[in-house]
Amino acid sequence: MDARAIVRTKRDGGVLSADQIDAFMEGYVGGEIPEYMASALLMAIFARGMQPEELEAWTRAMLSSGTVFDLGHLDRPRADKHSTGGVGDKVSIPLAPAVASCGVAVPMISGRGLGHTGGTLDKLEAIPGFRTDLSAEEYTRALEEIGVALAGQTEDVVPADRKLYALRDATGLVESIPLVASSILSKKLAEGIEVLVLDVKFGSGAFFPDVERGRELARTMITLADRMGLKASAILTAMDRPLGIACGNALEIAESVDCLRGAGPLDLRELVCTLGGTMLRDAGVAGDAPEGAHRIAASLDDGSALEAFMGVVENQGGDPATIEDPSRLPQAPDLETVSAAEGGCLSYADVRSVGLAVVALGGGRRVLGDVIDPGVGVRCLRQAGDEVQVGDALFEVHHTGGHGLDEARAHLAGAISIGAEAELPPLVLEHVEG
């Protein structure tokens, strides 16, 4: 195998064969192909894109670098959801137990916070004692016994993605549709699922802010999933405002518990029901998505989703008393309110800045190894589209002794604009089906 010839082919817009891709991936993961050669190929892919058959071969090569769970022995269908990430996006936490309580197993391998977006694992670890580092045996047993596992990626799940993602991050090559699609789908395919619902965000807090790029990512992932034998559909949802009120790890767990009790912010509930309804439909346990959404809503209202969540918390070592009474979750010792300096209609000019404020306070990592302060965060007290008066409280900032507070204040000032009324896109913009 001539790695330079492979780079040249892609550089010049050619199509790589499955054999070339397999050889390159094996060489890279095995350490024979140096990082500089892999970064050259990633840059060529970034610039030239990939044909569907190439993307399939690339994703298969990534997948076969590690463990692929076989959960075919479970007595229920298996479905998961993936979000392209946003600010205040805690949907997975109420969604997974709600779907499980409706008879579908949810093997969910989640990630940590990335840039301005929070991560499901960091949020769950705000529950004292909660373990996300499940072994392969614990993961399988959780699915057999309670039908949900909320776990982190172990060393053996798609090691190729671990290396490639770090290299993309270091070389400014993250925002490529084929590279994002293969990275996400290789990890989801390794979980052992049959159905995947993608929550593709658009707006200033999203990975791809432009809705057209979000649509292209959704279509690319659905086509790729179909070629790999996975049933996938996508929903394009607004991330031009934070989701819910709470942004920050323990604050988001408390808001998720509200949702699991049939309460909490309506936008969060709407997304949980919409995504969960589609998962139930695609898993074959609901006739259509609206019927599925009704069943999810009922599970939030009748306590069955909360009971399933309590099962997960107990199974993964979390302290159930903190879920029964979320005021026992970690809390930041200090509180500051940010108020409106002018009156008018509130809009979020840059949702990303709300996420960066949380990171500045210590609620996210700037570099690998940073320790997270679980209690800090921001509560967005007013919604996009609200009329506000001078002096109205806009944000509640939960901080620890002023750590990162100046920076958080600056981010929050840049996050909003107050002026004339602006039109908001609907929270659920469209469904993209396979």
Ligand code: URA
């Ligand atoms: N999330 C992933 O897992 N991979 C990407 O490439 C981007 C976001």
